[in-house]
Amino acid sequence: MEQVQNKQIILKDYVNGFPKESDMLITSSTIHLSLPEGSNAVLLKNLYLSCDPYMRGRMSESKGSYVDSFTPGSPIEGLGVAKVVDSTHSNFKKGDLVWGGTRWEEYCIINDPQILFKIQDTDVPLSYYTGILGMPGMTAYVGFYEICAPKKGEYVFVSAAAGAVGQLVGQFAKLSGCYVVGSAGTKEKVDLLKSKFGFDEAFNYKEERDLEAALKRYFPDGIDIYFENVGGKMLEAVLPNMRFNGRISACGMISQYNEQGDGVRNLVHIVTKSLRMQGFIVSHYFPMYPKYMEMIMPLIKQGKICYIEDVVEGLESAPAALVGLFSGRNVGKQVVVVARE
Amino acid sequence: MEQVQNKQIILKDYVNGFPKESDMLITSSTIHLSLPEGSNAVLLKNLYLSCDPYMRGRMSESKGSYVDSFTPGSPIEGLGVAKVVDSTHSNFKKGDLVWGGTRWEEYCIINDPQILFKIQDTDVPLSYYTGILGMPGMTAYVGFYEICAPKKGEYVFVSAAAGAVGQLVGQFAKLSGCYVVGSAGTKEKVDLLKSKFGFDEAFNYKEERDLEAALKRYFPDGIDIYFENVGGKMLEAVLPNMRFNGRISACGMISQYNEQGDGVRNLVHIVTKSLRMQGFIVSHYFPMYPKYMEMIMPLIKQGKICYIEDVVEGLESAPAALVGLFSGRNVGKQVVVVARE
Structure with a gap:
């Protein structure tokens, strides 16, 4: 043996x-x-x-x-x-x-x-x-399509946008006819978001002293969908920029995994703007994996999505x-x- | 004239x-x-x-x-x-x-x-x-039945439970076969919750030094539904006590209407427990008012609900x-x- x-x-x-x-x-x-x-x-x-x-x-x-x-x-x-x-x-x-x-x-x-x-x-x-063909792909798919129910023309913001999940959410948003902006933490990533993944706009959150103002600049009419990967200060800045009936897919809060950090202000906007914020465990959606494969595989092979x-x-x-x-x-x-x- | x-x-x-x-x-x-x-x-x-x-x-x-x-x-x-x-x-x-x-x-x-x-x-x-027959009644109805989708046997927590809305949510929860606990700010109100509105348990939040521990005591198996009227520290204490697939009806956050206060920690539980937190504007649901009247009027007249x-x-x-x-x-x-x- x-x-x-x-x-x-x-x-x-x-x-x-x-x-x-x-x-x-x-x-x-x-x-x-x-x-x-x-x-x-x-x-x-x-x-x-x-x-x-x-x-x-x-x-x-x-x-x-x-x-x-x-x-x-x-x-x-x-x-x-x-x-x-x-x-x-x-x-x-x-x-x-x-x-x-x-x-x-x-x-x-x-x-x-x-x-x-x-x-x-x-x-x-x-x-x-x-x-893209595993857990992060399913996470982007479930979190964006199932949780956020996007409509053509809506305004989408993705944090940690150059990551395993974010890069897909941005591309799904464009395929859905949305306007999408991503944030990331280096110039290299910001460039990738625009040049490679087709985000309409992107910014380096580390270079913004006032995140709430930065979001206001990129979304003068507000945000319909926030794909949440980071939590903390970014969520706090997003909430006042959300539109009525906005949806927040709480996919991850990486900023809070290692240290609790300060609490998040501005939650009152959930009440006053009828926001829905929803977490999800992607493994609960694994029965949808074959359906996801049917969608994603042709997109990859036709070069309509990259990873x-x-x-x-x-x-x-x-x-x-x-x-x-x-x-x-x-x-x-x-x-x-x-x-x- | x-x-x-x-x-x-x-x-x-x-x-x-x-x-x-x-x-x-x-x-x-x-x-x-x-x-x-x-x-x-x-x-x-x-x-x-x-x-x-x-x-x-x-x-x-x-x-x-x-x-x-x-x-x-x-x-x-x-x-x-x-x-x-x-x-x-x-x-x-x-x-x-x-x-x-x-x-x-x-x-x-x-x-x-x-x-x-x-x-x-x-x-x-x-x-x-x-x-009960106006806006607060509709708020309790929409927030509990439409937003929280209660199931028999679920664990329900209501803050500001002796208020215009909370007293109804507690009674709706009992009519739905749920276990319900309420919080309020005086002994008189806490007594009312149990003696008059039929809450299973009630406590004075001002007398609890550790709200998270208090909730753990009343909900050893966790909370399925939180009817949120206050925000702030109470929400922060509720989040770690929520169960998987829990729902939070964000009806109001009275603690934050007059002063911003500290931010809310523990939001990461929204991710890790697949929680849904949803705000709503009751006036958007006013077309359901006749349906609510059909439900509530007999309950009042039969003495099955009080106000x-x-x-x-x-x-x-x-x-x-x-x-x-x-x-x-x-x-x-x-x-x-x-x-x-």
Whole structure:
């Protein structure tokens, strides 16, 4: 029975505040490349791993969150693209490509493979299944179409607009005939928003002393839809700029994952302008995934939508890539290549 | 042509911070008790005037609010019950009883009587048309049934629960088979909630040092529905106690009408628990008024629902009554009797 080295990224202990690379440990164990008879599992070789902001919550000790905490001393869990090396589960066979819940190691055994989607279409970059064709894609789709119910001609604002989700929301908004403005934290990202993703306007929030005034400048008639990825001061600035019957898709609040920060003022606008602010857990919408694939795959193949990834090589680069999300280091979807085949 | 004295309550100037009685002036003018020929108006004799928290917004200079500011130097505008003294409008005739938009004076001319509802059923106290049968009743109905979509067995929390709207929401929740807890600011009100309105539990928020812990005590399994009347610190304490897929009807945020106060923390729970927080403008739902009347009138007549009013006598008592809303002085719906017939 073939036994190989298996590099792993271990969470040392629960994290407070901003995560650091030193909160994770690169180690190695050995693994047999075949499953014991009688098991009902799949053995995966990880190809691409996904770095996502929600993972920060799992680094803290769970307090009734919607996802379990990671287990200190064990590998980080996350989403990824993998190849089935061995399977004793009837739904999967050796050689299958899958995406879904995996762990930050080179090889891993999944005992509940119902968390894996089989990849049918390999005519696109496989890494896309960590992004546009995976959870972030579904997040943009559900958060924009289902939660915000956009209408042609509406005014849309997207924060963290160059990220894994934001870049898609902006493009969906344009496809829906909306006017869309995005914010991001570097000039490079702002340029991308306009030149690559087709946002009507974009600005660097770090260069605006008065966010409320900046939004007023870009939306003199107000905002119908705010796709919320950051929370905190940006939400506070958006609320007075919202229009009647505006919708806020509360997709994420990355500014508040590491430190609570000040409270948010201006919530009274929710009352006085009949706003709807709605959170959602994308996994609850996974039954819609085939419908999303039907929509998105032709758009990709016809070149009507594009997707930018920030790719780092090697499992050992994963801790820095994950930590970088919280300082906005990544440009586009943050992907870690563990192996290309 | 009969000419009479007409007592009026005038707003002196726009208000900053908490309103004071001295922001209003009691004065008197004269009025003819018949309308000029060729006009298309109604002349009202006001019977009951309504004091409502939303009126605070109209005392400030308008900044794109959903209601216009009052005009300094002119009578306060508000809702009330009145008798038609003269009419040159085809929909109304002398002797009709109406409720809707009027002004704080003994007699007033309404040039756009489409803002008035004709009162058909006088088998209940006429003052009820400022409360349970008027705007606050519709607010409770829309905010609870339409916005929160309650299900039997759900956990409901109501703030400002002894007010014009809250007392109804609590009773609607019990009629819907929910568990309901209310908060209020005096022992007298807390007692009323339990003894009169049938809340399962009630507490005095002023006596709780830790609101989040208090809510945890009353809702060990969390809150499905929060009927939000106050905002600020209460909202901040509610958010961590909300359950998955919880709904927050943002009816009012009285704590923030007079002073901005600190921002609200804990909004990240909107994301992590898939919460929906929704504001609404009750007047947009007025087409549902007949449907509400069909529901509420039998409940009143069968004694299945009750309504507490805080009644003061005389137009000259109106300024103190209005100001009292913002310190929680009123117990139940605040009504001003201008004339009984």
